Amino acid sequence: MTTEPSDVVETPAGSPIESAVAELDGLATLPVEDHPAVFEGIHRVLRDQLAGTPGAHA
Template structure:
């Protein structure tokens, strides 16, 4: 799989799980700072699982 920068800071071709994890980060602005850790943990879990290949196939 190849990745291509889009010019707006995002990267195309990383897969839907990674896209969803990045989208979770976009919600931080709507949350109190005390609510950020669960979001960071969820994003970390997705990224870790993708790197480990635990979802069967990456992306």
């Protein structure tokens, strides 16, 4: 399945999603053993946004 440009949803600058995804840029400077914590944090933000509960942590 390919994504058509009309299927792409833009997120506002500074949104929690944009901020979370931007954290991926910092992985290159971190030790590999620290990567899981970054991934978990990003996953938490994305999950909360999709669930409609921004900022809620399980």
